[in-house]
Amino acid sequence: MGLPAGHHQVLHHAPDNPTQRNKDQLIRAAVKFLDTDTICYRVEEPETLVELQKNEWDPILEWAERRFGVEIGSSTSILGPSIPARTREVLASHLASYSTWALQGIEFVVAQLKSMLLTLGLLDLRLTVEQAVLLSRLEEEYQIQKWGNVEWAHDYELQELRARTAAGTLFVHLCSESTGVKHKLPQE
Template structure:
C-alpha cells in the first residue's frame, strides 16, 4: 500500500473472507483455514485462552485478530461487535443503567483479554554482563 501504510486485515494473512446471509455462515476455503490454524499455532496455550476469551466477548474471530494485531482499538472492536444493538438503541432509545453498563463491561472484558494475550505473547531476555576488574 502507498506510504508504508499497514495492510488491512484479510490482506495481512493473504486469505479470503466470505459473507453469508445464512445462519450457517460462509464456506471457508481450505487455504484460509490452514493460514488461520498456522497463525493460531504460533501462540502459546495461555495466549490462546486469552484469544478465546476475546472471541467470546466480541463474537468474532475477525474482530479479535484485528484487535490483537493492533489494527483496531478496543472501542472500535466493541462498537463493530455491537452494530445491531447500536442500531436498536438509536431507533428505540437508550436505557442508561442497562445499555451503558453493558457497553462499559464489554469494553473492560475485551481490553483485559487483549492485554492478557499480549502479555502472554511477549518474550524478554535478560543478559548479565560479566564485570571485569
C-alpha cells in the first residue's frame, strides 16, 4: 500500500529539523496561522459565496470553539478576526501534547491548507482529507463552478494538495502513535 504520493516532502523536512526550531517555536509558528486562517476570513459579496462560506465553514468554526472551549469568530475585515489571547494559549497547550516531529508534520499540513482550524479538524478525525482540502479551496472551487477552468490544471493541483495533506496527516498520526506505544517486557 505504501504512503501517498507527496510523503517524501514531509519526510524530507522532518529528520534533520533543518530550521533547528524547538517545540515552543514550532507551536508558536502553528498558532500564528490563526491570524490568517482561511476559514476566519469571509467575503461580503457575492451573496452566493457569502452563503457558501457560512454553510461550509461555520460548522467547523463552531466545532473548534466547542471542542477546545474557546472563542475564535470570523470577520470580513482585511485584518481578520481578533483572536483572544486565551484561545491562543488553549490551542498552544493542546499542540504541546504532540512530539516535536508531529509538530513539524502539523505545521506542514497547516501550510498546505492555510488553516490551523481545518488541520485540527483533520487530526481530530472530524474531517477527511478530501473535505479539508475542499474547504480550504472553497473560493477557488466556487469560481470554477461559476466560470469554468482549465480542467487538467485544476485536477492536478487538487490531487497534489490532497496527496501532500494526506501525507502530512499520516505523518502526524504515525509520530503520535509511536510516542504513545509503551513496550512492556514479559515478566519472568
